[in-house]
Amino acid sequence: MTALKLRPFLVAICATLAGATGASATDARGPVTNLPLPRFVSMKASEANVRRGPSLTHRIDWVFKRRGMPLEVTAEFGHWRRVRDHDNAGGWVHYTLISGVRTVLVEEDMLTVHARPDTGSPVTAAFELGVVARLGECTIDWCEISAGGYGGWTPKTKIWGVKPDEVRE
Numbered sequence: 196m197t198a199l200k201l202r203p204f205l206v207a208i209c210a211t212l213a214g215a216t217g218a219s220a221t222d223a224r225g226p227v228t229n230l231p232l233p234r235f236v237s238m239k240a241s242e243a244n245v246r247r248g249p250s251l252t253h254r255i256d257w258v259f260k261r262r263g264m265p266l267e268v269t270a271e272f273g274h275w276r277r278v279r280d281h282d283n284a285g286g287w288v289h290y291t292l293i294s295g296v297r298t299v300l301v302e303e304d305m306l307t308v309h310a311r312p313d314t315g316s317p318v319t320a321a322f323e324l325g326v327v328a329r330l331g332e333c334t335i336d337w338c339e340i341s342a343g344g345y346g347g348w349t350p351k352t353k354i355w356g357v358k359p360d361e362v363r364e
Contacts, residue, residue: 225271232271235356236278238264239294245286249275256286263327265298265356281355297330297363299340299356306354308347312337320345330356333363 223232241262246253249272259266259280266285270277276293279285281300304324309316312334322328322342331339337348338357351357 227271233267233269236266236268236293237296237298238262240292243288243292245288247286249287263298265300298327299330299354301326302355303353306349308349310347312348319347333357333361
């Protein structure tokens with residue numbers, strides 16, 4: 196069989212196998228950690244070199260300089276993780292520079308947080324734009340966050356570092 200005739204046959208087999216196993220884009224797992232991809236993490240270090248590729252021989256494109264900053268892991272290769280920040284800037288960082296501790300970035304200036312996941316509940320604090328906050332529980336629409344000894348519930352749409360459909364207990 197020629198390559199042109201074989202290609203549709205291979206595509207059909209791959210599609211059948213993917214359907215049979217129930218594989219989808221949301222089921223993606225990292226080949227190294229077997230953790231979901233993409234997933235959110237935070238910066239463990241106060242500085243992290245962001246490289247063009249997954250090794251020390253690759254050029255450093257920039258340096259992340261904010262401990263606790265939320266990052267999204269989009270790929271894995273050995274001891275390296277491809278990450279991106281809320282501005283979509285990213286590259287490869289060594290796995291020792293990131294943590295599984297979940298944080299979020301406040302995306303609205305003077306974001307009010309409430310005592311309960313309800314806009315009618317009392318306001319407990321207000322966070323400035325760009326504050327990095329620790330992520331707590333999340334319902335389908337709300338997340339509990341805390342920073343600087345203050346905390347409360349905020350709509351999920353006002354923070355970056357959590358998936359829209361993510362629920363946390």
